[in-house]
Amino acid sequence: MEGLQRDRWAGRGAHQPRSPVDVVTARALPSGLATALVFTASGAVLVLEIVALRLVGPYVGVTLQVSSSVIGISLAAIAYGTWLGGRLADQFDPRTLLAPALLLAAVGTAGTLPLVRYGGEILRGGAAPAVLLLAALAVFLPAFLLSTITPMVVKLQLSDLNRTGAVVGRLSSVGTLGAITATLATGFIFVAALPTNWIILCLAALLALAGLGLAWWMRRDLPGQPKTRAMLVSVGLVGAGLGAVGPTPCDVETAYHCARVERDPAVPSGRTLILNSARHSYVDLQDPKHLEFAYVQWIAAVADATAPAGMALDALHLGGGGFTLPTYLRHTRPGSEQQVIELDGGLVDLDKRELGLVTGPDLRVRVGDARVGLAAQPTAAYDLVVGDAFGYLVVPWHLSTREMMSDVSRVMRPTGIFAQNVIDYPPDRFLKAELATVAAVFPHVALIAPPDALAGERGANFVIVASKSPLPLDAIRSGLAGLKEPVTLQDGAGFATGSRVLTDDYAPVDQLLNF
16 A cells, blocks of 8 residues: 555656645655744744834834734734645645745745835825735735745654654744744844845845755755746846835934935025924024924923023923924023933934034933933923924824823922923824823923814824923913914813823823824
């Protein structure tokens, strides 16, 4: 019977379906090669998952929904890929499928760049369908193809059914270790050392080389099809080329932002800082007192009302951006000592190169998370604290909670003022929750906003103003009265009536901002 089965196997092509009995006759891979394939395939999936967040971020933001979408799509790709890989391994000799799977995965990896770059321009925004589709374009196909490899390798190694548990356990462990290694290496090394495009292209090249190398190693046992492999590599090169020349929203890719600086065609010295496709800051290189954005003018009016004109202030800025307001205070209040906490060191370097930022003893920069940096500040040290870390598509939830506000209160002097920029859209659920949160810590809270935004007619920037002492409302109104665009200063706590306070234990910021 055994000889008859071998004769039947020899009489039909290696690519023909086989019975389950025939599968055992396929020669197992060397243990080291099997381990390397599983380790590489599993690790590559995690590299793609992490990098996908950076690919889609400039178009749909980096919110909880975006992260959940990328993770969910990745898990779906792993589930379907593992299922298909197992089915194929039962029907065909897995040795004939491993090299093509690696080469197809290389093509799919390279193809994510043009898919996301071109698709992102169409799907830009935070709508749930757009987020899910863009996440799928970024990660599904290559992760799906890579996930077929592990069950194929497992099938090949099961030559002795008495060792099934040991083989499956070992390869499962190796796959997990590959994923862990890739996660740590990408987060701590690759993202800091290479642009996203290069990470994707290098991964595609690594997978292509692995596929070609595996095909060459198996050339005697399984005569290959050079034309097919050449075609796959050519398609991958075309995909890589399209990605390399496709539209990109970045001039500079920092560890946290896709950034670029645009010149103002109407003002030769005007520069606009674009972060993740949103206009974030405006700087006039010749006139640091010029404030282009309305919400920055509102915060400046609050700062001007904090103390008599020209008096030096001790100011803390949570978020630097283009450093527009710190530079304004440096020139309007000489002698002020300012501390800026900015998460993105690459952005600080860009500001120095392109936006004329000059740091020194009067304007110090601490690179790091705003909440961590705030905790390191001395108690009762500042006259003014400015929170400007919320953006159009990115809102760090841990900077919005009652615990965060308590630490802001701690570093403020009794007469100090806190001014926080918030962006929201009707029905303004996040704004109201944030106002309630600030009011839970500060007894005096006001809100600055355009009248139509307060009426719920459109989204806008809002500025929350808070203090432990009565606010200088008349002085703030006087400063706002001179602005071109009409703006309203009103009671903040009343606007937030009925809203739930955000805490470290409960801060569904992304859901509140769902627009």
